[in-house]
Amino acid sequence: MAKFERHVFVCGNERLEGAVRPSCRPRGGRQLKDALKDAVKAAGLKNTVRANEAGCLDQCEHGPVMVVYPEAVWYGFVKLEDVQEIVNEHLVHGRPVERLRLAESCLNTPSCPHRP
Numbered sequence: 181m182a183k184f185e186r187h188v189f190v191c192g193n194e195r196l197e198g199a200v201r202p203s204c205r206p207r208g209g210r211q212l213k214d215a216l217k218d219a220v221k222a223a224g225l226k227n228t229v230r231a232n233e234a235g236c237l238d239q240c241e242h243g244p245v246m247v248v249y250p251e252a253v254w255y256g257f258v259k260l261e262d263v264q265e266i267v268n269e270h271l272v273h274g275r276p277v278e279r280l281r282l283a284e285s286c287l288n289t290p291s292c293p294h295r296p
Contacts, residue, residue, distance in 0.1 A: 185228045186271060190216060190246040193236035207244050215260055216246070219267040229271050241294040242282055254282040 190213040216231045239245045242256030246266075253276045255266065262280055269275045286292040 184230045186230070186251075187249045188216060188220075188229065188231045188246055188271070189234040189237065189249070190231065191235075191237045191239070191244060192233035193240075211260060212244055212246065212258055212263060215263045216267070219263050220271065223267050223272055225267070225271055238288070239282065239286075241292065242286065245282070248276075251276070254287060255280045256282040256286075 192210055192213060210233070213231060213233045220226060220229045220231050237245055237247060239254065239256060242254075244258050245254065245256050246258055247254045248266075248270060253270065255262075255277065258266075258280060262277070266277050266280070269277050286294060
């Protein structure tokens with residue numbers, strides 16, 4: 181089997197109820213991962229794209245989130261209906277979906293419009 185060309189990590193973290201920061205799993209992270217795996221397979225990408233559920237990706241206020249490597253393209257506030265567009269545009273045609281892309285200014289920074 182050839183090596184994977186891309187890895188997609190979908191946050192599946194779940195915090196205790198009442199936690200200060202939100203978590204992705206209760207907001208659809210698990211369903212996103214399942215839908216992504218199905219869409220990758222349907223697009224004929226199963227041998228070149230690996231879709232994985234990840235623990236916390238530390239972008240909690242932007243969740244559910246996913247990241248595509250090796251490009252390091254971060255997607256935030258992803259909904260089930262966005263999965264097919266991400267697969268078709270980004271994974272098949274190599275064009276990141278800009279409307280879902282997290283701003284660089286929001287990644288790994290203490291100050292972002294989405295953080296309290």
